Amino acid sequence: MIPTLPIQINCPNCGTKYVAQVQSIVDVGQDPRLKALLLRGQLNTVVCPSCGTPGVVNAPLLYHDPSKELLLLFIPPELNLPMAERERLTGNLVNALMSIVPPEERKGYFLNPRTVLTRQGLIDEILRADGVTKEMIEEQRAKNRLLQDLLNALDNEEQLHALIEQNKAAIDYPFLLLLASAAESSAMAGQQQLTERLLQLRDVLLERVPIALPEPLPMDTPTEEVVNRFVAAKDKETRWALVVYNRHLLDYAFFQELARRIEKATPEEAEALRGLRNELLEMTEQLDREAQAVRESKIQLLQEALNSADPAEVLRARRDDLDALFLAILGTALRNAQQAGATEDAQRLAEINEITRKILQESLPAELRLVNELVSTDYPEGTQKLLEERRAEWNADFLEILQALAEDLDAQERTEVAQRLRDIQAQAEAILHRVTNQPATS
Numbered sequence: 001m002i003p004t005l006p007i008q009i010n011c012p013n014c015g016t017k018y019v020a021q022v023q024s025i026v027d028v029g030q031d032p033r034l035k036a037l038l039l040r041g042q043l044n045t046v047v048c049p050s051c052g053t054p055g056v057v058n059a060p061l062l063y064h065d066p067s068k069e070l071l072l073l074f075i076p077p078e079l080n081l082p083m084a085e086r087e088r089l090t091g092n093l094v095n096a097l098m099s100i101v102p103p104e105e106r107k108g109y110f111l112n113p114r115t116v117l118t119r120q121g122l123i124d125e126i127l128r129a130d131g132v133t134k135e136m137i138e139e140q141r142a143k144n145r146l147l148q149d150l151l152n153a154l155d156n157e158e159q160l161h162a163l164i165e166q167n168k169a170a171i172d173y174p175f176l177l178l179l180a181s182a183a184e185s186s187a188m189a190g191q192q193q194l195t196e197r198l199l200q201l202r203d204v205l206l207e208r209v210p211i212a213l214p215e216p217l218p219m220d221t222p223t224e225e226v227v228n229r230f231v232a233a234k235d236k237e238t239r240w241a242l243v244v245y246n247r248h249l250l251d252y253a254f255f256q257e258l259a260r261r262i263e264k265a266t267p268e269e270a271e272a273l274r275g276l277r278n279e280l281l282e283m284t285e286q287l288d289r290e291a292q293a294v295r296e297s298k299i300q301l302l303q304e305a306l307n308s309a310d311p312a313e314v315l316r317a318r319r320d321d322l323d324a325l326f327l328a329i330l331g332t333a334l335r336n337a338q339q340a341g342a343t344e345d346a347q348r349l350a351e352i353n354e355i356t357r358k359i360l361q362e363s364l365p366a367e368l369r370l371v372n373e374l375v376s377t378d379y380p381e382g383t384q385k386l387l388e389e390r391r392a393e394w395n396a397d398f399l400e401i402l403q404a405l406a407e408d409l410d411a412q413e414r415t416e417v418a419q420r421l422r423d424i425q426a427q428a429e430a431i432l433h434r435v436t437n438q439p440a441t442s
Contacts, residue, residue, distance in 0.1 A: 007059060009046055016050040022059045025097050029066040029105075038063070039123060040181060054191055062093040062113065063122060066105060068129045073113040074122045131275060136235075143178050146170055154201055164208055171209045176202065177237045216245045223253045227261070230276065239276075243283045250284050298326045302333065305352050312355050322356055330356065366393055367401050374424050375417065383424050387431055396432060399425055 004021040011018070022044045026034040037043040044057040060079070063072040073093070075086055094113060098106055116122045127137055146167055153159040164171065183198040205211070217226060226249045233239045243250065255277065262273045301321055305311040315322060330353055337346035361369055370393060374383050387394075402425040409418035 011048040011053055013053040014051040016048055018049050020046040022057045024060060024093060025062045027064045060089055062097055064097055069109050070129050071109055071113040072122055072125055073115050143175055147179060150201055151197060154197055168209055171205055173211055174235045174237050217249060223257050226254055227257050240283055247287055298329050302330055306348060311352055315356055315359055322360055367398055379423060384427055387428055399428055
């Protein structure tokens with residue numbers, strides 16, 4: 001386990017002295033989460049217990065990435081340590097690191113950590129080791145400067161408008177991700193006012209700038225076009241979003257096409273394409289691991305419900321987990337039990353299925369609950385009767401909901417249900433026309 005060190009803090013706001021635990025070693029091999037916190041500026045964040053003022057402790061730090069044999073040492077210059085003290089501190093940090101690393105993984109570079117002079121220099125070295133070029137780092141800094149300029153102009157409508165117009169090309173999807181990350185960091189640090197301003201800026205940008213967001217590609221998108229999309233993506237965040245939305249298209253044919261391009265490319269282009277291939281392989285593996293973990297958690301939830309004397313209580317406590325994946329797993333288990341002739345198991349699973357659907361139904365808005373009841377009711381007599389009996393629960397807006405749902409179902413090629421909704425919409429329009437004397441829109 002990576003040790004933390006106690007350090008005394010003097011609150012710059014109220015003067016309170018308190019002790020906080022800070023991380024003096026970041027070992028990526030043992031805890032990758034610490035690297036992410038460091039790069040986001042969230043490592044060693046403290047909050048005054050007296051007045052709630054947040055801050056970041058600028059303490060000595062030893063950074064270790066065993067996969068790259070990278071060992072970096074940062075000692076804040078404001079500590080103004082004499083050379084003997086710096087050497088003693090360095091030795092203590094290296095020894096502490098070696099004590100948590102298995103003997104067979106200790107290598108020669110442990111004895112010679114590379115010193116960086118500033119915290120930003122530490123981050124730059126980490127990014128360079130990750131393949132981030134100087135140009136990419138400068139581009140990121142330019143985005144940070146733009147974000148700060150936009151925040152400063154948030155209360156000046158004219159200045160803000162001018163900044164947005166001048167920088168429309170730079171205000172893209174990666175810029176929104178940067179803004180979202182900044183909002184998350186400020187929220188974690190307890191900086192509520194800054195968080196609110198960042199979210200306000202996000203809303204302004206989404207309203208004024210046509211930002212192309214990553215989206216799912218059609219299932220029949222040619223492999224060459226899928227590869228083109230990933231090659232054209234400028235940054236890792238955009239590529240990650242493309243992977244999340246289009247994991248099913250990154251199949252054997254995709255990587256075969258990428259390999260073909262590598263073979264035909266110039267040495268410089270081939271190196272970039274190989275880097276892209278390695279990155280996408282890591283991303284898909286990570287996504288698959290996460291998907292498997294989610295699937296296993298749904299199976300565990302189903303098992304808990306089956307073993308419980310009160311499955312409704314178990315399922316209600318995990319309402320957010322009752323999604324399409326859970327229903328699919330439940331449906332598969334029910335079909336398997338029925339096909340195997342396991343009558344008792346099938347009956348229990350059917351009960352769980354009914355409870356789940358009731359819980360989901362309870363959480364739906366009233367209009368959608370009515371839609372579900374209408375779709376499962378006989379047409380036209382049953383739906384006509386239900387619409388009239390529940391007339392107090394719907395109005396003209398309900399007709400727009402039915403139309404929007406029908407259009408969505410058409411897009412999913414579920415034309416039969418879409419047509420049923422249009423038929424119900426026509427019934428509702430007729431009832432509305434009769435009751436309110438409003439003309440039907442269809």
